[in-house]
Amino acid sequence: MSFLVFIGSVALCLVVSSALLQRFEEAAKADGSLSFLVIGDWGRKGAYNQSEVAFQMGVVGEQLKIDFVISTGDNFFDSGLRGIDDPAFDESFTKIYTSSSLQKQWYSVLGNHDYRGDVEAQLSPVLTNHHKRWLCLRSFIVNAEVAELFFVDTTPFVDKYFTEPGDHVYDWRGIGPRKTYISNLLKEVDLALQESNAKWKIVVGHHTIRSAGLHGDTDELVKQLLPILQSVSSGELITFSSNGSEIIYGYIHLVHELFKQKYIAIQFFTSGGGSKAWKGVVNWRNPEEMKFYYDGQGFMSVQVTETEIDIVFYDVLGHVLYKWNTSKQLHRAW
Template sequence: MAGFYDKPMILCLIFTISFGLFLSYTSAELQRFLHPAKTDGSLSFLVIGDWGRRGYFNQSEVAFQMGKTAEKLDINFVISTGDNFYDNGLIDENDAAFEESFTKIYTAKSLQKHWYSVLGNHDYRGDAEAQLSPVLRKIDSRWLCLRSFIVNAEVAEIFFVDTTPFVNEYFTDADGHKYDWREITPQKSYVTNLLKDLELALMESTAKWRIVVGHHAIRSVGHHGDTQELVKELLPVLQANDIDFYINGHDHCLEHISDTESRVQFLTSGAGSKAWRGDTTELNREGLNFFYDGQGFMSVQLCLTEAKIDFYDVSGKVLHRLHTSKQLHPSI
């Protein structure tokens, strides 16, 4: 874990859950969690997004296949890319939808691991702060959702970014929806400060693999397409800091797009339940490697020199595989 304890940090929280001890720190303004890798130094996790529909729209079927894959890979944890509860987030921290869409759906023994989650735009249409509440962790100890934070998993650092406040349309043309902007406004200040904190944390990172997770796509050929605010404001930060992967949801599909100007690979896993929109964005298809319009999920396996990423459909079939490698020691 070289590079983790050698930076100035402030211990701010320690909590124990049924499957391990996690230490939380602050680095700049982003809360940091330590999640140990496996004893051999490797790391594996699943990624699911746009899922919480009480088991409907094949959510339960996807969950079943996730359980099988998680057992096979002996995963360390699960990442949720947001839109955790449809259609309008949670009513409050006692909303039955939490258990009906999460606890009672992802029941496989192999999925009883930590779930690291970000908020999506649909989550902001309800009580956004309910999903951040420690009350939910008392109901289901797997759950951890914050606006933006960092998970240090030794071989990789994963930077979770709250992307919904970047999108101007949600503030100027809410289309009849009410968003929970507590702690967010003024929008410009919130986004500016978040980008500063993220950039500082990325510059300090010495992890072999660096991954950024957000709800909205930077690049997508799906229904929503590219998120222009992220292309303008977030992408340059990722490119300047040699990020390996940007993982998102929002479009209800599976995608792999390569950046044409940097090493960043854009990976969409937003197919946890309702999918099959049947439309794609025809603009900006540069770098497109894979697109699938149906339900599914993604797995990530990392060691010091290799990354293997698989995309699965609702039956557990591998549809696409990304395999990339790095030198153990950088060339001089």
Template sequence: MAVYSGISMVLCLWVGVVFGVCLASAIVELPTFHHPTKGDGSLSFLVIGDWGRKGDYNQSQVAFQMGEIGDQLAIDFVVSTGDNFYDNGLTGEHDDAFTESFTDVYTAESLQKQWYSVLGNHDYRGDAEAQLSSHLRKLDSRWPCLRSFVVNTETVDLFFVDTTPFVEEYFNSPEHVYDWRGVFPQQTYTKNVLNGLEYALMKSTTKWRIVIGHHAIRSAGHHGDTKELVERLLPILRTYNVDLYMNGHDHSLEHISDDESPIQFMTSGAGSKAWRGDVTMDRKGVSFFYDGQGFMSVQLVETDIGIVFYGC
């Protein structure tokens, strides 16, 4: 158990792994980033989700703590689990909200690393393609955001999955308009996402495998489980012996164990506005739940993964 000044709680978890091999049903190549590890093969990064509120709702306080921990751990990069800009994404690639919610908030020296980001459902309510634009990378070189992609390292492969198009209720919403450019037809798109993930998992030769999406597969929080991901994504994670699934969407920090495999479900969606008291703790497998603001760190070596939750 570690103690850090200004951090209200920490939880450390060490996870084991079992591996297997299975063939993917189709070859769909996902874009791949190659990120170097430290000289000893170790890697560390932070995970934050549901954050972009121009510094409000404690976003700035969380960013400050991230900078402190990022410096202590000498992090290699940051992972964003989506809902990057509230309430309705960006209006376009020239929207000042990008600078006001990202560049002007995460100013610590330790956070001037690559931010690997996926889209959340709130991002799809705006100009989703703006977040994928190369123009934003010119404004801030830390910002590679794609729909689905892979980050390859010597020690771990991270597989980012665009989960919003899997959720049926968004396609029938009378309340919100979503930017589905590049997604229709929905079933073809989601099938290709899963085929691309399977092919990437099949090729992976690293010790550890982590899959990242916006929506939870398992959650004790407000939104709970995402049934479409339980039905379509979870079987793939089990087949390919994925170690961790990380998500945002619920504004909380969570650790839940799978009841049929070694997979550990990690929610880090507490980057700004949190929902107090909205929890279902009677479900099986819940090891940790915190419904305030915060983030998560991940440290990997060849033999172990260390997860620490930081509440602010």
């Protein structure tokens, strides 16, 4: 049975580079466990309860002794950063996430709002070197021993950003030609997932694959990325998605996806309530599929061992909204 997950500062060690996916090492705890927080859609200079969410993240981070933080994108509103010296970086990140427990590595992907600014600034090694806990790349892999995390750049997949940009100007440097970029990325992700021997595989992207929120499913990801996730396992497949683009928080969607004439259980987790929320738009699905939905502010914690994953959703006051757990048997070598 195979499982796939779609959701002090440790020095980064680059170990292998492929065409698109750089690999970094992140040490697990001495007992082999791993714990981290997931947050998305946050960079609003403390407004819209961003500071309140950050405070509670610090409290939970201390309780769980987290190893790192994942950002699912839309890191700086409304249009990313203007450059590596943009004061918005300090105003929305450095001066907001000040708790000692959050002074760990932040692994971040880009969201569509980030693409409206100077993308190269967020990706710049100059910014990373100056702020040691900040790491943002388009797509990359983190090997955390008990789990392997695959970060995927989902914004270039979405057609409307190219065909109907409206008043927005997107910074597409580095991804052209688009079809080639997407094709190569999908091949890299597919190969990396197939070759991974990790106990747990975690895929993180900005846009939702399945969602009951305002934007709904991302059709381009359903057509192009989802089949790769489905093909990772020929048996039961459990997928967590941690995406911020809905500007909602706390969504679990359980659905059986038909793949090669076989239904595979898929789970999608959304964490996008780092600041502005409360859209009030819910496209309700079958209650047997949609287990939890909350469109306010908050964040998510994840604890991983060789045999178990525990996920908890917290609101802006740090109250536990929902808990989810799954486990698997260890296979013994005889």
